[in-house]
Amino acid sequence: xxxxxxxxxxxxxxxxxxxxxxxxxxxxxxxxxxxxxxxxxxxxxxxxxxxxxxxxxxxxxxxxxxxxxxxxxxxxxxxxxxxxxxxxxxxxxxxxxxxxxxxxxxxxxxxxxxxxxxxxxxxxxxxxxxxxxxxxxxxxxxxxxxxxxxxxxxxxxxxxxxxxxxxxxxxxxxxxxxxxxxxxxxxxxxxxxxxxxxxxxxxxxxxxxxxxxxxxxxxxxxxxxxxxxxxxxxxxxxxxxxxxxxxxxxxxxxxxxxxxxxxxxxxxxxxxxxxxxxxxxxxxxxx
Numbered sequence: 001x002x003x004x005x006x007x008x009x010x011x012x013x014x015x016x017x018x019x020x021x022x023x024x025x026x027x028x029x030x031x032x033x034x035x036x037x038x039x040x041x042x043x044x045x046x047x048x049x050x051x052x053x054x055x056x057x058x059x060x061x062x063x064x065x066x067x068x069x070x071x072x073x074x075x076x077x078x079x080x081x082x083x084x085x086x087x088x089x090x091x092x093x094x095x096x097x098x099x100x101x102x103x104x105x106x107x108x109x110x111x112x113x114x115x116x117x118x119x120x121x122x123x124x125x126x127x128x129x130x131x132x133x134x135x136x137x138x139x140x141x142x143x144x145x146x147x148x149x150x151x152x153x154x155x156x157x158x159x160x161x162x163x164x165x166x167x168x169x170x171x172x173x174x175x176x177x178x179x180x181x182x183x184x185x186x187x188x189x190x191x192x193x194x195x196x197x198x199x200x201x202x203x204x205x206x207x208x209x210x211x212x213x214x215x216x217x218x219x220x221x222x223x224x225x226x227x228x229x230x231x232x233x234x235x236x237x238x239x240x241x242x243x244x245x246x247x248x249x250x251x252x253x254x255x256x257x258x259x260x261x262x263x264x265x266x267x268x269x270x271x272x273x274x275x276x277x278x279x280x281x282x283x284x285x286x287x
Contacts, residue, residue: 004182005225025110057181077126171199252280
């Protein structure tokens with residue numbers, strides 16, 4: 001599943017290419033996504049102008065005058081942009097191959113700037129939902145989310161107040177979207193390695209200095225990943241056809257049985273399962 005940096009890159013790419021465009025036609029091949037498309041989905045969006053494209057956690061949010069479209073890509077959802085005049089395809093793909101398999105093109109949005117926005121989803125775990133309330137705090141999928149990790153509110157006070165009465169491991173805490181939104185398995189692994197924290201360590205037992213270091217590393221790694229175009233674990237490419245490169249800098253993710261990358265450490269990368277998610281750590285320097 002794509003994480004915050006990948007969604008942020010897609011949001012920025014879409015903003016550059018279709019912001020302020022108007023929807024002039026919609027073609028629905030299959031309405032049966034994770035949540036079936038609303039009956040009036042097409043009628044509600046025809047003639048609507050895209051006023052803004054933003055992101056909250058792992059959601060892409062498209063704003064219109066009096067409504068918003070919430071997009072979640074699930075495990076295999078992809079957004080493609082097809083330029084009608086020359087059939088050039090601009091790809092936005094997450095964790096699946098980049099070939100456009102047309103039978104999985106479920107929705108086409110035809111725009112007045114000559115672009116066609118295509119929603120493609122092999123497994124159909126993603127969804128598009130229309131809301132007539134532009135206040136995100138009233139949207140069920142949004143209002144329960146925790147603070148954004150790059151927000152100033154994600155600080156030591158917030159961290160300590162949340163973990164005070166909880167016995168969660170630090171890995172599970174970082175994956176908890178009610179605590180911090182947008183961080184997923186890949187970046188949780190990397191952050192814990194950089195911070196020298198064992199993934200099974202109980203979060204509330206962390207020292208203040210370690211918590212401060214962890215928060216700084218979360219922000220740094222996410223910013224670095226965004227600047228490098230996101231990670232390409234299974235072929236992430238943004239809508240301008242540019243590959244993410246952050247995967248080249250992974251320290252632990254997917255590196256089971258390799259030597260620790262720290263010069264001062266002779267440990268090896270081990271793999272365990274934490275809440276059914278692959279978790280990688282160094283058996284020496286993450287204690």
